Amino acid sequence: xxxxxxxxxxxxxxxxxxxxxxxxxxxxxxxxxxxxxxxxxxxxxxxxxxxxxxxxxxxxxxxxxxxxxxxxxxxxxxxxxxxxxxxxxxxxxxxxxxxxxxxxxxxxxxxxxxxxxxxxxxxxxxxxxxxxxxxxxxxxxxxxxxxxxxxxxxxxxxxxxxxxxxxxxxxxxxxxxxxxxxxxxxxxxxxxxxxxxxxxxx
Amino acid sequence: xxxxxxxxxxxxxxxxxxxxxxxxxxxxxxxxxxxxxxxxxxxxxxxxxxxxxxxxxxxxxxxxxxxxxxxxxxxxxxxxxxxxxxxxxxxxxxxxxxxxxxxxxxxxxxxxxxxxxxxxxxxxxxxxxxxxxxxxxxxxxxxxxxxxxxxxxxxxxxxxxxxxxxxxxxxxxxxxxxxxxxxxxxxxxxxxxxxxxxxxxx
DNA sequence: CGTGAGTTTGACCAGATGGTCAAATCAAGA
DNA sequence: TCTTGATTTGACCATCTGGTCAAACTCACG
Numbered sequence: 267x268x269x270x271x272x273x274x275x276x277x278x279x280x281x282x283x284x285x286x287x288x289x290x291x292x293x294x295x296x297x298x299x300x301x302x303x304x305x306x307x308x309x310x311x312x313x314x315x316x317x318x319x320x321x322x323x324x325x326x327x328x329x330x331x332x333x334x335x336x337x338x339x340x341x342x343x344x345x346x347x348x349x350x351x352x353x354x355x356x357x358x359x360x361x362x363x364x365x366x367x368x369x370x371x372x373x374x375x376x377x378x379x380x381x382x383x384x385x386x387x388x389x390x391x392x393x394x395x396x397x398x399x400x401x402x403x404x405x406x407x408x409x410x411x412x413x414x415x416x417x418x419x420x421x422x423x424x425x426x427x428x429x430x431x432x433x434x435x436x437x438x439x440x441x442x443x444x445x446x447x448x449x450x451x452x453x454x455x456x457x458x459x460x461x462x463x464x465x466x467x468x
Numbered sequence: 469x470x471x472x473x474x475x476x477x478x479x480x481x482x483x484x485x486x487x488x489x490x491x492x493x494x495x496x497x498x499x500x501x502x503x504x505x506x507x508x509x510x511x512x513x514x515x516x517x518x519x520x521x522x523x524x525x526x527x528x529x530x531x532x533x534x535x536x537x538x539x540x541x542x543x544x545x546x547x548x549x550x551x552x553x554x555x556x557x558x559x560x561x562x563x564x565x566x567x568x569x570x571x572x573x574x575x576x577x578x579x580x581x582x583x584x585x586x587x588x589x590x591x592x593x594x595x596x597x598x599x600x601x602x603x604x605x606x607x608x609x610x611x612x613x614x615x616x617x618x619x620x621x622x623x624x625x626x627x628x629x630x631x632x633x634x635x636x637x638x639x640x641x642x643x644x645x646x647x648x649x650x651x652x653x654x655x656x657x658x659x660x661x662x663x664x665x666x667x668x669x670x
Numbered sequence: 671c672g673t674g675a676g677t678t679t680g681a682c683c684a685g686a687t688g689g690t691c692a693a694a695t696c697a698a699g700a
Numbered sequence: 701t702c703t704t705g706a707t708t709t710g711a712c713c714a715t716c717t718g719g720t721c722a723a724a725c726t727c728a729c730g
Contacts (some may be wrong), residue, residue: 299500422659429635457624
């Protein structure tokens with residue numbers, strides 16, 4: 267393992283290659299189902315070489331998850347108290363759906379982790395995530411109290427958005443098995459848009 | 469492995485114990501993350517004893533999945549063309565939500581499999597499941613054309629029901645991390661009910 | 671260039687894991 | 701009770717897997 271100076275050109279390149287390879291492998295097979303060798307090969311390195319950059323399989327996984335958590339939560343973070351309620355929410359939903367389309371690996375990485383009880387990110391859930399959600403549901407509640415959107419359970423509103431949007435990334439195989447050639451997102455966007463307009467119209 | 473006569477008392481008991489144990493273990497850790505030893509211990513058997521009843525880990529998994537698929541799809545199967553449209557759909561949703569509450573292991577078993585690309589049940593998806601969904605969406609389409617419920621994309625309507633209801637089983641940890649002590653289903657039921665009433669009212 | 675830090679690798683290890691097998695034990699009907 | 705098929709198990713095996721290590725190699729810079 268290199269010293270703690272500024273990373274060299276090679277270090278930057280290889281670390282990035284490893285994390286990208288790890289995202290491919292972990293999101294497709296889960297933590298336990300992935301092997302260090304797979305990740306190394308995918309990154310174009312030998313196993314010992316990979317372990318020169320990260321001390322263990324677990325360390326790669328942790329680095330990946332914590333590095334992506336911010337990206338993953340950014341859309342909710344951007345929900346703006348000062349904006350137009352309906353537009354803010356619909357724009358949040360659109361961004362989430364777009365992330366399912368463009369970052370399905372990231373979605374499945376978290377899905378894999380969550381469905382197995384989140385053994386490695388439990389803390390982030392009950393701290394950072396909970397705090398963010400509490401903060402944003404407070405805004406939703408306020409909008410509801412002001413009559414700007416319909417009164418619904420704010421936490422379940424958030425859950426429903428997560429469920430509906432991430433479904434298309436996480437259960438992609440199933441969706442495609444049923445839709446055939448039709449692009450899932452083509453129909454999903456207007457469907458979800460309509461759904462929330464009807465639900466939230468005051 | 470026993471002859472192909474009628475199963476003995478012991479065979480019935482042990483096979484059932486193995487499948488129940490396998491459901492616990494596979495749903496919590498996924499296929500690759502589960503070990504035969506874990507399942508055997510959970511079933512109260514030694515590993516070789518377990519392998520006397522099922523020829524391999526894969527065979528247990530397959531038996532489990534195919535045995536549960538019918539249970540899992542029963543509510544959709546029961547969607548009745550002759551019933552009242554809104555009531556039929558809402559009752560389907562209620563049953564799905566109840567299954568997430570009462571059979572979360574089953575939900576997570578399928579979720580684990582699907583999120584990893586369904587390597588072991590791909591056929592069932594694009595055949596049995598697709599056929600069932602095609603059949604039922606035809607009914608939905610008809611109801612829409614008759615003006616009994618609002619016009620929405622019928623496939624995405626089904627997807628949304630799956631996503632919203634199974635979310636509470638599959639991502640249970642996350643939901644509980646955010647809701648704290650509050651019972652998730654307490655708030656989920658009225659929320660989802662309202663959501664679909666508003667969406668589908670003609 | 672030459673040198674020292676940074677990088678890469680072949681060989682290797684220990685433990686986990688899926689699966690086998692022959693021998694021992696048990697259960698139920700004749 | 702005796703016999704035969706069903707059941708159970710300890711010992712074992714081959715492979716996979718995460719991880720180590722010393723030696724070899726490469727690169728940047730004085």
